[in-house]
Amino acid sequence: MQWIAQGFIFRRITSPFHQLDPRVKLLVSIELFTLSLLVGSLPEVIIALSGIFAIASISKILRRISRTLTYTLFFAIIIFSINILVGYPLMDAFVIAVRFLAIVGSTSIFFLTTPPDELELVMKWFRLPRDIVFAFVTAVRFVPVLMMDALQIMDAQKSRGLELQKGNIFSRFRRFIPILIPLIVDAVLRSGDLAEAMEARAYGAVKKPTSLYQLEIGVWGKVATILSITLIVPLAYLFLFLM
Amino acid sequence: MIEFSSVEYRHPNGVLALRNIDLKIRKGEVLAIVGENGAGKTTLIKHTNGLLKPSKGKVTAFDMDTNDESVANLSRKIGIIFQNPDHQIFSESVENEVKFALKNFGFKEEAISERLEWALNFFDLERYRTTSPMLLSGGEKKRLCIASVLAWDPDVVVMDEPTVGQDFIQKERLIKIIQMLVSKGKTVVIVSHDIEFIWPLQPRVIVMCGGKIIADNKAGKIFQERELLNKARIVKPQLQELSEKIHGESSGAFSNIYDAKQWVISKLKSD
Ligand SMILES: Nc1ncnc2c1ncn2[C@@H]1O[C@H](COP(=O)(O)OP(=O)(O)OP(=O)(O)O)[C@@H](O)[C@H]1O
Ligand SMILES: [Mg+2]
Numbered sequence: 001m002q003w004i005a006q007g008f009i010f011r012r013i014t015s016p017f018h019q020l021d022p023r024v025k026l027l028v029s030i031e032l033f034t035l036s037l038l039v040g041s042l043p044e045v046i047i048a049l050s051g052i053f054a055i056a057s058i059s060k061i062l063r064r065i066s067r068t069l070t071y072t073l074f075f076a077i078i079i080f081s082i083n084i085l086v087g088y089p090l091m092d093a094f095v096i097a098v099r100f101l102a103i104v105g106s107t108s109i110f111f112l113t114t115p116p117d118e119l120e121l122v123m124k125w126f127r128l129p130r131d132i133v134f135a136f137v138t139a140v141r142f143v144p145v146l147m148m149d150a151l152q153i154m155d156a157q158k159s160r161g162l163e164l165q166k167g168n169i170f171s172r173f174r175r176f177i178p179i180l181i182p183l184i185v186d187a188v189l190r191s192g193d194l195a196e197a198m199e200a201r202a203y204g205a206v207k208k209p210t211s212l213y214q215l216e217i218g219v220w221g222k223v224a225t226i227l228s229i230t231l232i233v234p235l236a237y238l239f240l241f242l243m
Numbered sequence: 244m245i246e247f248s249s250v251e252y253r254h255p256n257g258v259l260a261l262r263n264i265d266l267k268i269r270k271g272e273v274l275a276i277v278g279e280n281g282a283g284k285t286t287l288i289k290h291t292n293g294l295l296k297p298s299k300g301k302v303t304a305f306d307m308d309t310n311d312e313s314v315a316n317l318s319r320k321i322g323i324i325f326q327n328p329d330h331q332i333f334s335e336s337v338e339n340e341v342k343f344a345l346k347n348f349g350f351k352e353e354a355i356s357e358r359l360e361w362a363l364n365f366f367d368l369e370r371y372r373t374t375s376p377m378l379l380s381g382g383e384k385k386r387l388c389i390a391s392v393l394a395w396d397p398d399v400v401v402m403d404e405p406t407v408g409q410d411f412i413q414k415e416r417l418i419k420i421i422q423m424l425v426s427k428g429k430t431v432v433i434v435s436h437d438i439e440f441i442w443p444l445q446p447r448v449i450v451m452c453g454g455k456i457i458a459d460n461k462a463g464k465i466f467q468e469r470e471l472l473n474k475a476r477i478v479k480p481q482l483q484e485l486s487e488k489i490h491g492e493s494s495g496a497f498s499n500i501y502d503a504k505q506w507v508i509s510k511l512k513s514d
Contacts, residue, residue: 161347
């Protein structure tokens with residue numbers, strides 16, 4: 001459980017990729033995503049996946065992305081089985097399943113390398129309404145907090161004799177009620193507190209608040225943008241029409 | 244009774260929270276664990292009932308290796324009361340909140356109602372019996388949590404920050420409760436920053452710092468060591484301070500505020 005929780009917690013790492021402008025990271029992520037969508041044969045899948053792992057290793061998140069993909073494997077196996085059942089050839093079913101892994105991997109790249117505050121700047125740059133941006137970013141920020149809460153609640157209930165691993169699926173589900181209720185109540189209380197604290201610090205007092213940080217692409221951002229586009233466009237063309 | 248031998252614990256994120264812990268908790272003693280934020284106190288007590296298993300070394304409780312026992316089994320003997328009541332309250336009534344653990348531990352129907360009556364009475368929660376626990380005040384919630392653990396009568400009672408949010412009267416009552424538990428032969432472990440609360444209990448004190456135990460002694464001794472207290476960022480208990488001012492260093496201190504008051508009054512009268 002702890003292990004799963006850790007997978008959701010954003011950690012600040014310094015790597016060449018992390019330091020890029022978040023918009024560039026988003027672009028690279030979208031490019032890999034597109035590539036994964038276009039995949040249709042084994043060599044293509046391999047190319048797309050190696051692209052993802054190459055970026056992951058530059059960003060020093062190989063371990064974390066592998067962890068995400070391990071969870072995703074579960075769904076990939078389901079997809080694979082269903083495809084086999086409905087009569088796809090083995091290789092096609094395999095490619096479709098792995099493509100799913102590539103799609104998840106490419107999106108994770110962005111979220112594993114972009115802290116919530118950069119996410120906020122990107123969303124604002126897209127001119128999304130401020131309240132929506134704030135709600136979304138806060139939700140992202142609170143995932144690890146809720147995870148930690150869940151762990152503490154589980155500790156407290158286990159100490160009162162609750163055994164989570166016991167019994168069949170049905171009774172197991174019932175055993176989660178003592179965990180879920182405090183978790184939900186806690187989240188509601190917390191959001192109330194947060195709203196008051198925000199208002200106390202004049203959230204929403206002016207229509208157009210100023211921002212401390214400005215996005216700036218920089219030289220390396222430009223280099224990465226051009227480089228990635230010159231790589232992706234021919235590859236996509238190749239995938240679509242030649243292979 | 245509970246024994247830590249060369250215990251080390253590393254959190255999954257790599258933080259080394261306990262280093263080389265050797266500790267014997269003896270039957271019938273009051274043990275206070277103090278130390279700055281992040282010193283590893285909560286991590287330490289989570290090892291007593293097997294919630295956390297040591298990364299290195301061994302913890303035994305009642306001659307059971309915590310690695311081989313379920314948390315439920317160990318908790319039957321070692322009751323931990325956690326800091327935040329909101330992390331455990333879930334029932335629709337105070338009554339059921341207390342019954343929760345009793346049912347989990349397989350108490351018989353009669354035993355359940357007997358223990359429930361005792362707990363509600365003892366903690367002055369009778370009138371809230373059918374109220375939703377979420378509607379109680381912070382202090383009352385805390386009391387309910389303590390009641391819900393003491394209800395199953397564990398041999399060792401571990402409390403993480405029991406005084407947070409409690410008013411003076413409740414703190415005094417908590418001290419009485421702890422003294423009552425000790426007189427019944429129970430072992431009590433208290434994690435607290437509240438030195439003034441610990442002082443009247445005159446417990447054995449261990450001081451933690453950076454995941455290590457840096458001192459282990461009687462309260463009267465520990466609170467005389469200025470350097471140690473500075474290192475662990477602890478302010479001397481006021482009664483210790485007072486008695487040092489009156490009687491000079493290294494003398495025994497007043498064990499509670501009433502003794503001190505008595506002393507001052509008799510002093511004033513005789514002068
Ligand atoms: N679930 C967790 N995952 C990772 N690290 C943790 C976790 N819980 C605690 N830590 C870390 O372990 C160290 C010890 O934490 P612990 O909670 O035991 O301290 P504490 O002495 O109880 O502090 P406090 O007085 O604030 O309650 C801290 O550095 C903390 O950041
Ligand atoms: Mg703590």
